[in-house]
Amino acid sequence: MKPCLLCGENRPKVVFKEFGIPYLKCKKCGHLYSSYEREMDYDGYFEQIKDEDDATFYWDIAHKKMYEGFAKKYLQKREGKILDVGAGLGFFVKFASNLKGWQSYGVEISKGGYDFAKNRLKCENFFLGRIEEQNFENESFDIVTMWDVIEHLPDPTSILNKCCDLLKRDGILFLHTPNGEMQLLKSKIKRIIFGEREGMHFLEAKDHLNLYNQKGLTLILNRCGFKKVRFTHLPPIQAVAGKNNFVSVFVKNGFYFLARIISFLTFSKCNFDNLFAEAKK
Secondary structure (H helix, E strand, C coil), X not given: CCCCCCCCCCCEEEEEEEXXXXXXXXXXXXXXXXXXXXXXXXXXXXXCCCCHHHHHHHHHHCCHHHHHHHHHHHCCCCCEEEEEECCCCCHHHHHHHCCCCXXXXXXXXXXXXXXXXXXXXXXXXXXXCCHHHCCCCCCCEEEXXXXXXXXXXXXXXXXXXXXXXXXXXXXXXXXXXXXXXXXXXXXXXXXXXXXXXXXXXXXXXXXXXXXXCHHHHHHHHHHCCCCEEEEECCCCCCCECCECCHHHHHHHHHHHHHHHHHHHHCCCCCCCCCEEEEEEC
16 A cells, blocks of 8 residues: 555555545545556646547636636736646646736646647647756746646645745745545445446546645645645536536536535635635745
8 A cells, every 4th residue: 555645654544446446545644545556757648639629628618717717816907927837738828828917838748738739729838848847947937827737646746846946935826626525425426326337437546646635735735835825716617527517517516606605604614615725935
């Protein structure tokens, strides 16, 4: 069994099995992580885009409300430089480049994602490779974003340290990642109702190597130089399992509004929403 990323304890318990792959929970700190072993710098996510329309729907159209909510909260009436780390196909970089006063940059480790962003979206400031290998100056960015990236990394320490270095003293790191405990609960319910069939999404044990809660995400951000961490809420992705099912999306949005109410009433102590973390040095 792998040791826990957060506390180093090596006595986990199996809390879920997804197509034969055990998903683990640390008995000491409660962190959720996959037993699946994968290299740190996996670059195969966007190497084969089977349907460009599907990719555009999910990564652009279905994400648009989330991106607009982010822009309204962090980019309006401001200007500067923004860097998207793990920028995928480049849709957020393209979105930010169209906002007045902002220069947007992207870094993506997948050659397929890089090619799509450069050739299809015509993203100018888009770079291939690890963020640690880029020639950006320290303290040169006002905002660094990581949308659905950190859960894919066996250990995000190196990347988070680099992000901290790249941010100006008053800069913001913004992360979006699944809420681990909610993902586990939803997966258990889904299995009870539908069983385990090929193509179904549960915890995504081969991709989501670490699933965080607020406490765990705050801990690892603190270790990497971020002293001020708080959580906020943005509209969810307008799709379920990558599809535009009206009923499922309606339920998803209803749950989002309920989660916001509960978070407000409990002074952010109970967060059932996805994790949207804002971190400052």
